[in-house]
Amino acid sequence: MRLKFLLSAAALALLATSSAPYAATGKSEPAFRASSLSGAYLAARIAETDNDLPAAIAYYERALSFDPLDVSLKQSLLVALIANGDFDRALPYADQLKTVADIERFSRVALAIDAFRKKDFASAENLLKLALETDLDRLVTGLMTAWAKVGAGDAKAGLAHAETLKGPVWFDLFLAYHKALIAEKAGDEKQALAAFDRVLNNPAAAASAPEAFLRSAEAHAGYLARLGRKDEALKVLDRATELYAGRIQIDALRKRIEAGQEVRPLVPAAADGASEVLLNLGSALNRGGGESFVRLYLQLALALRPSSDSALVQLAGVAEQMNDSLQAIALYERVKKDSPVYRVAQMQMGLNLADLDRNDEAIVHLKNVLAADPTDMRGYLAMGGVYSSEKKFREAADIYDRAAAIIGQGTQADWNIFYQRGIAYERLKEWPKAEPNFLRALELYPDHPQVLNYLGYSWVDMNLKLEEGLDLIQKAVDLRPSDGYIVDSLGWAFYKLGRNDDAVRELERAVGLMPGDPILNDHLGDAYWKVGRKLEARFQWTHARDLKPEPDVLAQVLDKLVNGLPDDKHPTVAEEPKPSQQDMTVPLPNGGQRSDAAPQEPARVTADAATHIVLPGQSLWSIAAEKLGDGKRFRELLDLNPELRGDPGRIVPGQSLKLPGPAN
Numbered sequence: 001m002r003l004k005f006l007l008s009a010a011a012l013a014l015l016a017t018s019s020a021p022y023a024a025t026g027k028s029e030p031a032f033r034a035s036s037l038s039g040a041y042l043a044a045r046i047a048e049t050d051n052d053l054p055a056a057i058a059y060y061e062r063a064l065s066f067d068p069l070d071v072s073l074k075q076s077l078l079v080a081l082i083a084n085g086d087f088d089r090a091l092p093y094a095d096q097l098k099t100v101a102d103i104e105r106f107s108r109v110a111l112a113i114d115a116f117r118k119k120d121f122a123s124a125e126n127l128l129k130l131a132l133e134t135d136l137d138r139l140v141t142g143l144m145t146a147w148a149k150v151g152a153g154d155a156k157a158g159l160a161h162a163e164t165l166k167g168p169v170w171f172d173l174f175l176a177y178h179k180a181l182i183a184e185k186a187g188d189e190k191q192a193l194a195a196f197d198r199v200l201n202n203p204a205a206a207a208s209a210p211e212a213f214l215r216s217a218e219a220h221a222g223y224l225a226r227l228g229r230k231d232e233a234l235k236v237l238d239r240a241t242e243l244y245a246g247r248i249q250i251d252a253l254r255k256r257i258e259a260g261q262e263v264r265p266l267v268p269a270a271a272d273g274a275s276e277v278l279l280n281l282g283s284a285l286n287r288g289g290g291e292s293f294v295r296l297y298l299q300l301a302l303a304l305r306p307s308s309d310s311a312l313v314q315l316a317g318v319a320e321q322m323n324d325s326l327q328a329i330a331l332y333e334r335v336k337k338d339s340p341v342y343r344v345a346q347m348q349m350g351l352n353l354a355d356l357d358r359n360d361e362a363i364v365h366l367k368n369v370l371a372a373d374p375t376d377m378r379g380y381l382a383m384g385g386v387y388s389s390e391k392k393f394r395e396a397a398d399i400y401d402r403a404a405a406i407i408g409q410g411t412q413a414d415w416n417i418f419y420q421r422g423i424a425y426e427r428l429k430e431w432p433k434a435e436p437n438f439l440r441a442l443e444l445y446p447d448h449p450q451v452l453n454y455l456g457y458s459w460v461d462m463n464l465k466l467e468e469g470l471d472l473i474q475k476a477v478d479l480r481p482s483d484g485y486i487v488d489s490l491g492w493a494f495y496k497l498g499r500n501d502d503a504v505r506e507l508e509r510a511v512g513l514m515p516g517d518p519i520l521n522d523h524l525g526d527a528y529w530k531v532g533r534k535l536e537a538r539f540q541w542t543h544a545r546d547l548k549p550e551p552d553v554l555a556q557v558l559d560k561l562v563n564g565l566p567d568d569k570h571p572t573v574a575e576e577p578k579p580s581q582q583d584m585t586v587p588l589p590n591g592g593q594r595s596d597a598a599p600q601e602p603a604r605v606t607a608d609a610a611t612h613i614v615l616p617g618q619s620l621w622s623i624a625a626e627k628l629g630d631g632k633r634f635r636e637l638l639d640l641n642p643e644l645r646g647d648p649g650r651i652v653p654g655q656s657l658k659l660p661g662p663a664n
Contacts, residue, residue: 151270484514518549
């Protein structure tokens with residue numbers, strides 16, 4: 001697990017919905033100088049796949065040097081430049097592509113953004129007219145056009161234009177929010193407050209686009225505060241907190257309003273309004289898996305409003321998701337000191353340093369952050385997370401002890417301090433100190449799935465309170481049925497209780513959810529062995545071994561591959577008898593269904609093991625069927641030929657494959 005996610009939910013869950021990476025980095029030189037158009041193009045595509053946008057840009061530029069008129073190359077280059085934050089470098093290509101319908105949503109919008117920056121609002125309006133529009137495009141260009149009218153000095157016309165926009169139900173929140181902002185600019189208090197109220201009283205929209213909902217709540221409360229309606233402003237923030245507790249920006253705004261301090265508009269100018277449109281839509285689209293698309297909208301938002309801490313933090317969040325800690329750090333560094341999220345940005349920088357294995361720098365950085373405010377529990381969580389990543393659990397426990405001394409019994413927001421403290425002591429094998437912390441975390445936050453799972457699993461794994469542990473884990477699974485780790489805990493609890501058929505069922509489901517985890521595969525191997533499916537057990541242990549587990553787990557897996565599990569007499573591989581029909585129940589390649597096969601001798605490699613040259617059109621299944629008598633024995637070929645890396649699709653004509661030798 002990446003360190004960044006060790007901070008408490010209250011600290012980070014609503015800081016940002018997260019979005020795209022890549023600050024502008026300037027022109028890059030290719031790693032090698034492609035000597036042809038096709039070579040440069042392929043290198044660019046590979047660089048994009050590797051999420052190396054600077055290299056992709058360089059290769060696309062190289063490809064264009066061979067064919068300067070190629071429109072598709074220009075389109076790819078334009079998108080890469082925008083995604084990388086190189087907005088000004090993208091503008092010449094946007095101008096060349098402004099009449100190409102397929103790319104208008106980015107070329108013309110980019111040119112319109114430049115017109116906003118130059119306060120040329122008439123040109124912006126003209127550029128926002130697209131030949132081809134999806135619902136999303138129509139909402140973006142429609143709201144940006146309304147803001148262009150505001151910029152031209154006619155806020156009432158902007159409001160009237162926003163009123164003409166119609167679309168699917170999901171339009172409602174965005175339309176109401178921006179109508180409220182524009183009505184405020186037009187001096188229409190009644191319509192502004194009515195539109196803000198529509199957003200506030202739309203919980204379904206709040207669930208589908210939480211970042212936009214919370215931005216609206218901030219703008220709403222700020223507007224009421226400027227009208228002198230302090231109590232109503234605080235009630236708006238209360239409503240937002242009911243739905244999404246722990247929003248740092250909301251808490252900071254509450255303090256300003258309560259103190260009677262000046263509250264500036266969240267969207268002070270027309271260009272900021274256009275940026276807000278792109279920010280809101282980019283945030284809403286970032287629901288997982290669409291980072292490459294989302295970052296385009298967020299980078300466009302940032303081009304209009306370079307100091308937007310919300311856009312910066314979300315872009316950094318996606319950089320983290322894409323394992324680009326350097327870019328995340330560069331983006332967090334741009335968050336200004338007067339921003340409510342400055343401290344969290346600084347903590348995230350420390351955690352990203354740790355992800356780069358620059359742990360000493362991370363600790364020094366986080367110590368400075370913590371020294372600036374020793375009461376901020378997020379700092380202790382961040383430092384403890386870095387120590388834990390280095391397996392320095394004594395130092396982690398000491399940090400959490402310091403935090404616990406400050407908070408005393410704590411509140412619900414402090415559950416994670418006790419949870420992480422419990423983990424540190426559990427890893428130190430000091431269970432009498434660990435257990436009370438898990439119990440305290442559950443008192444503060446009853447039914448938290450992570451705590452239920454960790455405590456229940458610990459009890460079960462140590463043969464303590466097995467039934468109670470099973471109950472806790474079952475509750476955690478009910479709360480998070482798609483969490484592979486938690487489902488694995490349930491399967492392992494069944495295993496420890498001797499309910500092996502139940503264990504197999506749950507552990508198969510866990511591996512299906514997280515096939516790349518060595519411990520889950522190891523557990524499934526153990527369960528298979530217990531129900532007599534020994535070939536499948538060895539397959540799972542082999543897979544667990546190849547997934548590079550921690551040294552202690554690896555040692556256990558290697559021992560089981562040689563000796564099987566203890567308790568019964570299990571012969572070594574060389575002496576293993578003919579398996580039963582049940583032993584030959586093997587998982588199909590999809591990892592889900594099983595089918596019975598006729599008993600076969602297990603694969604053995606002898607000094608004179610046979611080989612087979614792959615012929616055109618052959619598959620691993622067809623080779624197993626022809627040479628071994630059963631296509632289902634393709635897994636034996638995978639085991640004997642490590643160059644295939646467990647993937648039957650890696651065979652190519654002319655390749656030499658080892659075959660199992662004859663049984664002794």
